[in-house]
Amino acid sequence: xxxxxxxxxxxxxxxxxxxxxxxxxxxxxxxxxxxxxxxxxxxxxxxxxxxxxxxxxxxxxxxxxxxxxxxxxxxxxxxxxxxxxxxxxxxxxxxxxxxxxxxxxxxxxxxxxxxxxxxxxxxxxxxxxxxxxxxxxxxxxxxxxxxxxxxxxxxxxxxxxxxxxxxxxxxxxxxxxxxx
Numbered sequence: 001x002x003x004x005x006x007x008x009x010x011x012x013x014x015x016x017x018x019x020x021x022x023x024x025x026x027x028x029x030x031x032x033x034x035x036x037x038x039x040x041x042x043x044x045x046x047x048x049x050x051x052x053x054x055x056x057x058x059x060x061x062x063x064x065x066x067x068x069x070x071x072x073x074x075x076x077x078x079x080x081x082x083x084x085x086x087x088x089x090x091x092x093x094x095x096x097x098x099x100x101x102x103x104x105x106x107x108x109x110x111x112x113x114x115x116x117x118x119x120x121x122x123x124x125x126x127x128x129x130x131x132x133x134x135x136x137x138x139x140x141x142x143x144x145x146x147x148x149x150x151x152x153x154x155x156x157x158x159x160x161x162x163x164x165x166x167x168x169x170x171x172x173x174x175x176x177x178x179x180x
Contacts, residue, residue, distance in 0.1 A: 039087065041100035043068050051075070051095035053085060055175050057132040061085065069107035072114050082179050084118070086111050089130070089175035111171055116142045118179060124154050127169065128176040135167055136180075146170050154180050 043051075043065065052062040053073075061083065063075035073085045107114075118125060119139040126136045127149055137151040138158040147169055152162040 037100045040068065040070070042096050043073060045099045045101035046095065046097055047101075049095060049097075051093055053090050054092035054094075055085075055128075056089050056091055056130055057128060057175055059128070059132070059176075061176065067107060069114060070110045072111045074114070077178070084111070084114050084177045084179075086171065086174050088172065111174070112142050112144065115139060115147055115177065118177065119147075122158065124180040125149070126154065126176075126178045126180060127167075127174065128178075129169055130173045130175055135169075137163070137167075140166070145172075147174070 047065050047067065049065060050062065051065050052060055053075075054060050061075065061077060063077040063083070065073060066076055066082070067074040071087050073087065073090075075083050075085060077083055119142050122138055124136070124138060126134055128134050135149060135151050136154045137149050139147050140150050140158075141148040149167045149169060150158050150163045151165045151167060152158055156162040
């Protein structure tokens with residue numbers, strides 16, 4: 001009877017050690033998997049959900065995440081307008097779940113391509129730069145790493161007599177482009 005208790009105790013110790021090793025291995029695998037998850041995959045998992053973005057300017061925007069690309073997000077803001085937000089202008093996010101989705105669900109094109117669509121459509125935009133300044137007008141041209149914006153009042157057509165200035169903005173300084 002004494003031997004049986006000893007063997008039971010040894011068996012329990014061995015089982016406990018195996019359980020600790022298995023738990024440690026699972027934790028290590030989980031950490032490795034999390035380390036490979038990119039932010040874009042987290043955003044891809046919440047397309048259709050509402051997120052709140054804190055921007056480098058200190059402002060916050062909230063809306064439904066409609067789409068995303070390699071370095072940009074498209075939101076339908078609570079105001080009903082749509083806005084392109086470069087990921088580089090985001091300093092915090094509220095509303096991301098813990099899951100990630102295959103990043104290939106994101107559009108493969110970068111910010112410049114999305115801005116070229118606004119330029120092509122001659123959309124009136126309100127562009128916020130990294131300093132917090134907002135310039136309204138029409139995107140005239142989009143280069144490899146910059147855009148040219150003809151400044152005019154929203155609601156006015158982009159005509160020579162309405163243009164108050166032309167701004168060249170590097171992509172790195174673009175924080176928010178709200179289509180009006």
